[in-house]
Amino acid sequence: MNSQTYKNNYRQHYDYMMLALAPLIICASFIYSARVLLVCGAAFITARIVDVAMAVIRKQEIDADDKSSAVAALTFAMMLPVSVPLYIVVVTVALTVMVGKHAFGGKDSYPFSLAALAMCVAAVNWPNEVFKAVAPLTSVNFWTGAAQSALTGSSQIKLGGLPYISTFDLLLGNHPAAMGSSFVLVIVAIGIFLLATKQITWHIPVSFLATCTAFSLAFPRIYGVSRLYSLKYEILCSAIVFYAVFMMNEPATTPKNPRAKLVFGVLTGLLTMLFRYYGSYEIGGCFALLLVNATEGYWDRLFEKKTEDSTKEDKPAKEQVKAEKTASKHQSEPNGKKLYRKEAVAEKTVKAVKQPKQPKEMDATTTLDIISRAEDEIDQVDFSTQTIDMEQALREFEERYKGGK
Secondary structure, three states: OOHHHHHHHHHHHHHHHHHHHHHHHHHHHHOOOOOHHHHHHHHHHHHHHHHHHHHHOHHHOOOOOOOHHHHHHHHHHOOOOOOOOOOOOOOHHHHHHHHHHHOOOOOOOOOOOOHHHHHHHHHHHOOHHHHOOOOOOOOOOOOOOOHHHHHHHHHHHOOOOOEEEEEEHHOOOOOOOOOOOOHHHHHHHHHHHHOOOOOOOOHHHHHHHHHHHHHHHOOOOOOOHHHHHHHHHHHHOHHHHHHHHHHOOOOOOOOOOOHHHHHHHHHHHHHHHHHHHHHOOOOOHHHHHHHOOOOOOHHHHHHHHHHHHHHHHHHHHHHHHHHHHHHHHHOOOOOOOEEEEEEHHHHHHHHHHHHOOOOOOOOHHHHHHHHHHHHHHHOOOOOOOEEEEEEHHHHHHHHHHHHOO
């Protein structure tokens, strides 16, 4: 793939991600009030302004088609509660774009997921505001975000309780949670759309979700209920499905090799569950993703090296087969008669017949020259299954040039 094709694919990915985020923003606006649009607008505008400012400072051309910062900002906003103060959104997005993206070289050069980095920065600095969930259809002040808080399902599990949320509400996102990470059915539909349009592959989402599922079944945190019942709340009350679709498929921060993607997804899933079980925050997937992002290049190099090694191992075998085929064409019979291609010998014979007859009186030197040239020509003939006696052919060739029959 040339650089121009990769550049077009890269831009197309972010165009599709912007389109994919639109249904979540619409659903969140309906459930959590119009303040969702204010939070998303603040995040989007901040990302674009910082991108332009950094391009000017670095004396680079302003790339209006680069939507990586905007997508990261909107993804980050979807993981926040609707009551979050706007200054947290603006400061976090600005720092993330400056330090997480442009400090590493800008577009397609940064090693860490920008959305995950932004969420980790906000959680460490403003945990009370970031994890202050609001129940659906609750009155929220448009400018200040003042609203009555509620306990999320993940927080109840963390405290050793059992969430009382129906499966239908879990799938539709009708429970206290972040603005856009709880609409499981919508997120799954978006994931299928991205897979169908080949904007993401199945390797990372499937391996990540399978690892989280296996870990939850093996080590349930909700006691007194079945493992499947515990699994339902562990997966659907959290943002795990959101991570799998929106945060773990960024081209700049994920492996390119399919097998490396599988390892990437498994490692991220394992660390996500460990952070959720033993960490202080509910957003274990963000911390896990940042850690595994640091190993992304290693997995690509590892599996590319294995592919090259297997190719090198296959090469001697192919060469041996080729050598055997060549040897079969150069076989000799026990009586010393060499094998030559019939058509080539016939062609050489016709050329020899067309040559003008030489005088009968020829000295030894001329005869030796003729024989030498004849041997050179015969040695250049391709091999075949037709057998002739080389000495007899040379004798007839010499007699013909001397005028004999």
